[in-house]
Structures are given as structure tokens and as C-alpha cells.
Amino acid sequence: MxxxxxxxxxxxxxxxxxxxxxxxxxxxxxxxxxxxxxxxxxxxxxxxxxxxxxxxxxxxxxxxxxxxxxxxxxxxxxxxxxxxxxxxxxxxxxxxxxxxxxxQSPVAETPAPDPANVAKGAELFVSKTCSSCHAYGALHTTGIPLAPDLAHTRSRMEPDRAAAWIEKPSALSSAATMPDLGLSTDEAIAIRDYLWLADPGWTEAAPLQAAVEPTTSPVTWDEVNEAVFAKICAHCHMDPEQNDGRAGPGNAGGFGFAATGIELQTYEGVVAVSDRIPDALHRRRLEVHRDVVGYGEMPATVDRPERPGMPLGLPALSDEDTALVLGWIEQGMPR
Ligand code: HEC
Ligand code: HEC
Ligand code: HEC
Known part of the structure; x- marks a missing residue:
């Protein structure tokens, strides 16, 4: 299965x-x-x-x-x-x-993460160029798009496997895009210990920003369609008539979701679900808030939405685009 x-x-x-x-x-x-x-x-x-x-x-x-x-x-x-x-x-x-x-292939056993290694690991993290690709919480904040923020690693890898990966990623997977950096076992362990034990500077949960207010300037369908529905929503919520029967995962189901029948490529399709759109957009804001405040656990102050927010997995709409959608709906969805 x-x-x-x-x-x-x-x-x-x-x-x-x-x-x-x-x-x-x-x-x-x-x-x-x-x-x-x-x-x-x-x-x-x-x-x-x-x-x-x-x-x-x-x-x-x-x-x-x-x-x-x-x-x-x-x-x-x-x-x-x-x-x-x-x-x-x-x-x-x-x-x-x-x-x-x-x-997973077996990896060598290593000593438990040791605080005495943290300072050496911190130095190696920079001298061995790790910091040129990886963010590490608030300690290093920039990285290339595909390299994970290593503040999460202690909650998603076993310490032995992390040391083995750092020493030689290609030995664990030929699909690794992280290069082998020629570290010794001791160096790999020291960096692993820095990643396990240093305080990455967890951020406190900031209060969620106030809900976006609908814009009061007149909004046309063309405007809101161009900025949001056609640009961001339609490729998952397709109109099968314009796509040789293909409807996309947001309409016909996919990614493990059942079909919704929601089509956002035509005016009629959007109007048909307009009462569900504001909440779907808001749920995505909650998810993004969870992402910026915490490494791992969603803070108790943030509701966990029952269903995923929209656009699914993509950045939440900007406040400006959200205000545009809400304003257009509130104005009775003029054509
Ligand atoms: C050229 C960019 C690059 C450099 C340099 C680099 N990494 Fe990576 N690293 C990656 C990428 C990309 C991944 C994601 C897995 C993959 O596709 O290989 C990764 C994955 C990892 C992971 C797995 C983390 C997780 O939570 O999944 C660890 C640990 C790690 N790197 C540590 C290091 C350390 C320590 C160094 C320095 C010795 C380093 N990396 C140098 C690009 C890099
Ligand atoms: C990456 C694909 C994807 C994109 C992009 C996307 N959706 Fe969805 N949408 C889905 C999927 C899959 C579901 C079914 C989710 C479920 O069943 O909870 C869904 C469900 C919905 C629902 C019904 C959920 C509910 O609980 O009422 C609405 C409304 C919706 N989408 C609106 C939008 C809007 C508006 C946009 C653009 C801002 C958008 N979607 C962009 C894939 C997508
Ligand atoms: C709509 C596109 C999409 C689909 C479908 C998808 N993923 Fe992902 N997946 C992503 C993206 C984007 C990331 C990177 C997330 C991040 O780094 O924050 C990711 C990351 C991951 C990771 C973490 C890998 C790493 O290197 O950090 C795992 C594990 C994963 N996905 C498993 C799955 C599984 C299992 C499925 C099927 C049930 C799946 N994904 C389907 C887009 C997708």
C-alpha cells in the first residue's frame, strides 16, 4: 500500500x-x-x-x-x-x-551528542561552507532554496544517521544533492553536536495579524481574476471544458483529496463557492503563521485548521490580494 x-x-x-x-x-x-x-x-x-x-x-x-x-x-x-x-x-x-x-541502510553508531563539541562544530559549520547553503534557526538565516533549515533536523533525524549524512551524503543516497565535503568522522560528529545542542534561537509566537479588511474601492471581475483566480487558483481548480476534460486536483481530486467539484477558471465557478473562499484564504494565513513562529510544534495560541488553507501549499495571498478578493465578494461579485 x-x-x-x-x-x-x-x-x-x-x-x-x-x-x-x-x-x-x-x-x-x-x-x-x-x-x-x-x-x-x-x-x-x-x-x-x-x-x-x-x-x-x-x-x-x-x-x-x-x-x-x-x-x-x-x-x-x-x-x-x-x-x-x-x-x-x-x-x-x-x-x-x-x-x-x-x-534506509544501516549507519555506524556514534557517541551521544556532547556539549563539549558545540564550539568546534560551530566553527566547522562556517569553515566547511555549510552556512553558505543552510540556514540554522536564528543563528544563520540565509540558505539556498533546497537546503533545509537545520534547526528542524534534531526533530527529524536520528543522531547517528545525521552524523553519517554530514560526513558523506552520497554514501546514504545517490540522489543526494548535498555534496560530499570531505569531512572526517570526528568533524562530522562535532557539527552534528552543534546542530543538536546549540540554541537555534526559537522565535516566540507573535500574535496573528488582524484579519484583512475587504477593500472599499470598486473591484471588477477582470481585476480579481487576473490578480488571483487565473493566476493562482485555476491551475488546480480547472474548468474541464477548457482543458480537454482535465479538472485538476482541486476539482477532480488528487494529492489524496476527494473530488470537490470546485472550478475557479470561470466567473460562474468562482461565484458558486464564493461563500467558502474567505475562510479558505484565512486558513492559509494561519498555516503560514505557524510556519514562522515555531520550529516543530504549532503554538497553542494558533488554531489548527480542520482542512488545508488555500492556495494549497503555496504562499498565502498578499494582504492586498486578499483585500481585493474580499472586497469583490462583498460588492456582490460584479462582472
Ligand atoms: C551546496 C549546498 C550544500 C552545502 C555546502 C551543504 N549542504 Fe547540507 N544539504 C543540502 C541540500 C540541498 C540538502 C537536502 C537533501 C538533498 O537533497 O541532498 C541538505 C541536507 C542536509 C541535512 C539533512 C537535514 C534535514 O533536516 O533533512 C543535514 C544535516 C545537512 N545537510 C548538513 C550539512 C552540513 C553540516 C554541511 C557542512 C558540512 C552541509 N550540510 C553543507 C545542501 C548543502
Ligand atoms: C496546488 C493546488 C491548489 C491550488 C493552487 C488551490 N487549490 Fe483550492 N483546493 C485544492 C484541493 C486539493 C482541495 C481539496 C481540499 C480539501 O478537501 O480539504 C481544494 C479545496 C478548495 C476549497 C474548498 C475547501 C473548503 O473547505 O471549503 C476552496 C474554497 C478552494 N480550494 C479555493 C481555492 C482558492 C480561492 C485558490 C486560489 C487562491 C485555490 N483554492 C488554490 C487544491 C488547490
Ligand atoms: C504539491 C506538490 C507536492 C506533493 C504532491 C508532495 N509533496 Fe512532499 N514536498 C513538497 C515540497 C514543496 C516540499 C518541501 C517542503 C519544505 O521544505 O518546507 C516537500 C517535502 C517533502 C518531504 C521532506 C523532504 C526534505 O528533504 O525535507 C517529505 C518526506 C515529503 N515531501 C514526502 C511526501 C510524500 C510521502 C508525498 C505523498 C503523500 C508528497 N511528499 C507529496 C511538495 C509536494
């Missing part, structure tokens, strides 16, 4: 986009199956950069993956999109965890 779940819901982003888009031969073959690929690539700016699932399977703690799939939060400050929260059952999540466990 793990492979069934992962084939249907995970490969769309983690295999198709990531690997197929970059390989001309596979791209040509893929277009035989999915002729819209070219248009998709051209129109969609999101999900073109997604981490390797194979490299993740080789290193992440299966139990932490199971928990994170139920309530994902942002791992990469430089990557605009996040992993959406899917409608996976506990059984499906545990099957995915089992597939991770099966993909």
Missing part, C-alpha cells in the same frame, strides 16, 4: 516535476502521457523546485515523517512553496513511514 499511496499522491511533485522537467529524454516521453506538460511548465511557477524524495527516504526518521505528514510545517525558508497537508489516513501515513524505514 505504501507504494500505491506514494505513486498516486507523491510522484506528481516529487518525481515528475523535479526529475522529468530537468531531463530532455524523460520530458519527451512524459509529454506522450501528459500532453499539457509544456503549457503547465510555462504557466506554473510553483512546485518546479521540490526536494528529492529518494534522498529524504534515505535519511529522515520514519516516525518523524509520519507525524509531519499529518501536520507539515515549513522546512526551507528560501523555498516559497511548502509541502501541502494531504488527506492521508493514519494507516497510509504509517505505510509511508514503513517505506522510509525499508529504504
Amino acid at each position: 505504501a507504494s500505491a499511496t506514494m505513486t498516486t499522491s507523491c510522484t506528481s511533485c516529487h518525481v515528475w516535476i523535479r526529475e522529468v522537467a530537468g531531463d530532455p529524454a524523460r520530458r519527451t516521453k512524459a509529454m506522450e502521457v501528459f500532453p499539457y506538460w509544456e503549457r503547465y511548465e510555462k504557466n506554473v511557477a510553483s512546485y518546479m523546485t521540490v526536494p528529492s524524495l529518494e534522498a529524504a527516504m534515505a535519511r529522515l526518521d520514519p516516525a518523524s515523517v509520519e507525524a509531519w505528514l499529518a501536520d507539515p510545517h515549513d522546512m526551507r525558508p528560501g523555498l516559497p512553496e511548502t509541502m501541502p497537508r494531504f488527506a492521508l489516513t493514519a494507516e497510509e501515513r504509517s505505510a509511508i513511514g514503513a517505506a522510509f524505514a525499508e529504504a
Whole structure:
């Protein structure tokens, strides 16, 4: 079952986009199956950069993956999109965890993380160029889009496996994009201990910003459609009549979600669900708030929405675009 779940819901982003888009031969073959690929690539700016699932399977703690799939939060400050929260059952999540466990090769045992190593690890973190790719909480705040913020690592890897990965990622997975940096075992352990024991500067939960007020200036359909629905929502909530029967995951179901029948490519489609849109946009703001305030646990002050916010997994709409949508709805949705 793990492979069934992962084939249907995970490969769309983690295999198709990531690997197929970059390989001309596979791209040509893929277009035989999915002729819209070219248009998709051209129109969609999101999900073109997604981490390797194979490299993740080789290193992440299966139990932490199971928990994170139920309530994902942002791992990469430089990557605009996040992993959406899917409608996976506990059984499906545990099957995915089992597939991770099966993909992992044994690693050498290491001593428990030792505070005496932290200062040396902090120095090596800079001299060995880790800090040029990775953020580490508030201690290092910039990184390349695909490198995780290492403040999360202690909650998602086993310490032995982390040391092995740092020493030589290619030994754990041939799909690793992190380069081998030629570290000794002792150096890898010292950095691991710095990542496990240094205070990454957890941020306090800031109060959620006040809800956005609808704009009072007149808004036309063309304006709100161009800024939001056509640009951001339509590619998942497609009108099958304009797309040879394809409706997208937000309409026909996909990513583990059942079909909703929600189509946001036409005026009529948007009007039909206009009463659900404000709440869906607000839930995404709650999710983004959770991402910036905490490393791991969502603070108790923030409600955990029952369903994922919209746009699914993409950055929340700007306040300006939110005000535009709310204003247009409040004005009676003029054409
Ligand atoms: C809509 C696109 C999309 C789909 C579909 C998707 N993912 Fe992801 N996934 C992402 C993105 C984007 C990230 C990076 C998240 C981050 O770093 O914050 C990610 C990250 C991950 C990670 C962490 C990997 C790492 O290197 O940090 C795991 C594990 C993962 N996904 C598993 C899955 C599984 C299992 C499925 C199927 C149930 C799945 N994903 C389906 C977009 C997707
Ligand atoms: C050229 C960029 C680059 C450099 C330099 C680099 N990394 Fe990475 N690292 C990555 C990427 C990208 C990943 C995500 C996994 C993958 O696709 O290989 C990663 C993953 C990791 C992970 C797994 C973290 C997690 O939570 O999933 C650890 C730990 C890590 N790196 C530590 C280090 C350390 C320590 C150094 C310095 C010795 C370092 N990295 C140098 C790019 C880099
Ligand atoms: C990456 C794909 C994707 C994008 C982009 C997207 N959606 Fe969705 N949408 C979905 C999926 C999948 C569901 C089903 C989720 C569920 O069942 O909870 C959904 C459900 C919804 C729902 C019904 C949820 C509810 O609880 O009422 C609304 C309303 C909605 N989307 C609006 C939007 C709007 C507005 C946008 C653009 C701002 C948008 N969506 C962008 C995939 C997407």
C-alpha cells in the first residue's frame, strides 16, 4: 500500500516535476502521457523546485515523517512553496513511514551528542561552507532554496544517521544533492553536536495579524481574476471544458483529496463557492503563521485548521490580494 499511496499522491511533485522537467529524454516521453506538460511548465511557477524524495527516504526518521505528514510545517525558508497537508489516513501515513524505514541502510553508531563539541562544530559549520547553503534557526538565516533549515533536523533525524549524512551524503543516497565535503568522522560528529545542542534561537509566537479588511474601492471581475483566480487558483481548480476534460486536483481530486467539484477558471465557478473562499484564504494565513513562529510544534495560541488553507501549499495571498478578493465578494461579485 505504501507504494500505491506514494505513486498516486507523491510522484506528481516529487518525481515528475523535479526529475522529468530537468531531463530532455524523460520530458519527451512524459509529454506522450501528459500532453499539457509544456503549457503547465510555462504557466506554473510553483512546485518546479521540490526536494528529492529518494534522498529524504534515505535519511529522515520514519516516525518523524509520519507525524509531519499529518501536520507539515515549513522546512526551507528560501523555498516559497511548502509541502501541502494531504488527506492521508493514519494507516497510509504509517505505510509511508514503513517505506522510509525499508529504504534506509544501516549507519555506524556514534557517541551521544556532547556539549563539549558545540564550539568546534560551530566553527566547522562556517569553515566547511555549510552556512553558505543552510540556514540554522536564528543563528544563520540565509540558505539556498533546497537546503533545509537545520534547526528542524534534531526533530527529524536520528543522531547517528545525521552524523553519517554530514560526513558523506552520497554514501546514504545517490540522489543526494548535498555534496560530499570531505569531512572526517570526528568533524562530522562535532557539527552534528552543534546542530543538536546549540540554541537555534526559537522565535516566540507573535500574535496573528488582524484579519484583512475587504477593500472599499470598486473591484471588477477582470481585476480579481487576473490578480488571483487565473493566476493562482485555476491551475488546480480547472474548468474541464477548457482543458480537454482535465479538472485538476482541486476539482477532480488528487494529492489524496476527494473530488470537490470546485472550478475557479470561470466567473460562474468562482461565484458558486464564493461563500467558502474567505475562510479558505484565512486558513492559509494561519498555516503560514505557524510556519514562522515555531520550529516543530504549532503554538497553542494558533488554531489548527480542520482542512488545508488555500492556495494549497503555496504562499498565502498578499494582504492586498486578499483585500481585493474580499472586497469583490462583498460588492456582490460584479462582472
Ligand atoms: C504539491 C506538490 C507536492 C506533493 C504532491 C508532495 N509533496 Fe512532499 N514536498 C513538497 C515540497 C514543496 C516540499 C518541501 C517542503 C519544505 O521544505 O518546507 C516537500 C517535502 C517533502 C518531504 C521532506 C523532504 C526534505 O528533504 O525535507 C517529505 C518526506 C515529503 N515531501 C514526502 C511526501 C510524500 C510521502 C508525498 C505523498 C503523500 C508528497 N511528499 C507529496 C511538495 C509536494
Ligand atoms: C551546496 C549546498 C550544500 C552545502 C555546502 C551543504 N549542504 Fe547540507 N544539504 C543540502 C541540500 C540541498 C540538502 C537536502 C537533501 C538533498 O537533497 O541532498 C541538505 C541536507 C542536509 C541535512 C539533512 C537535514 C534535514 O533536516 O533533512 C543535514 C544535516 C545537512 N545537510 C548538513 C550539512 C552540513 C553540516 C554541511 C557542512 C558540512 C552541509 N550540510 C553543507 C545542501 C548543502
Ligand atoms: C496546488 C493546488 C491548489 C491550488 C493552487 C488551490 N487549490 Fe483550492 N483546493 C485544492 C484541493 C486539493 C482541495 C481539496 C481540499 C480539501 O478537501 O480539504 C481544494 C479545496 C478548495 C476549497 C474548498 C475547501 C473548503 O473547505 O471549503 C476552496 C474554497 C478552494 N480550494 C479555493 C481555492 C482558492 C480561492 C485558490 C486560489 C487562491 C485555490 N483554492 C488554490 C487544491 C488547490
